[in-house]
Amino acid sequence: MLSLSPAKWMRIVVPIAAALLLLVAACGGDDDDGGNGNGNGDGGTATAPADELQPQPVVPQDVEDEVTNPVDGVLEISVNDLIYVVSNLTAPVDETTTIEITNVGTAIHNFRIAGADGEWNTGDDSVSDPDLILGGDTGVVEFSPTLTGTYTFRCDIHPTSEGGIIVVG
Numbered sequence: 001m002l003s004l005s006p007a008k009w010m011r012i013v014v015p016i017a018a019a020l021l022l023l024v025a026a027c028g029g030d031d032d033d034g035g036n037g038n039g040n041g042d043g044g045t046a047t048a049p050a051d052e053l054q055p056q057p058v059v060p061q062d063v064e065d066e067v068t069n070p071v072d073g074v075l076e077i078s079v080n081d082l083i084y085v086v087s088n089l090t091a092p093v094d095e096t097t098t099i100e101i102t103n104v105g106t107a108i109h110n111f112r113i114a115g116a117d118g119e120w121n122t123g124d125d126s127v128s129d130p131d132l133i134l135g136g137d138t139g140v141v142e143f144s145p146t147l148t149g150t151y152t153f154r155c156d157i158h159p160t161s162e163g164g165i166i167v168v169g
């Protein structure tokens with residue numbers, strides 16, 4: 001019934017094969033882009049709740065050796081221009097820890113925890129209220145982790161210079 005000459009056959013098969021190759025190449029490229037542009041690309045998509053802590057973003061500043069534990073459920077920390085004065089925190093799992101961030105600098109700062117999915121700007125992030133903390137002001141985060149592990153936090157305004165860790169156990 002369907003009989004094609006070799007020439008016609010090639011005219012059909014070759015473009016399809018070429019298109020498939022392009023598709024594969026494009027998919028590979030997308031993966032690379034996804035890694036670079038996490039904040040924007042993944043921001044709008046709802047991700048399934050993680051059942052284990054996902055790899056966390058790299059901490060953008062040196063984390064101090066001294067560990068700061070909550071006192072009566074409260075972590076009091078401060079942020080200066082352009083560093084978190086306290087950057088090595090702990091918090092208990094399955095409890096709410098109140099993190100109070102006082103801006104002792106003059107620039108605007110904030111505080112964001114990447115959350116269990118290990119991605120910035122997704123629904124499971126914990127962000128300071130107010131989101132923007134003016135010099136001299138204090139912002140508050142209620143952090144209620146349900147998974148143990150080490151979380152990364154940062155300042156969204158200075159994401160390459162201010163950050164730290166919260167070890168949840």
Ligand SMILES: [Cu+2]
Nearest residue numbers: 109155157158
């Ligand atoms: Cu900042």
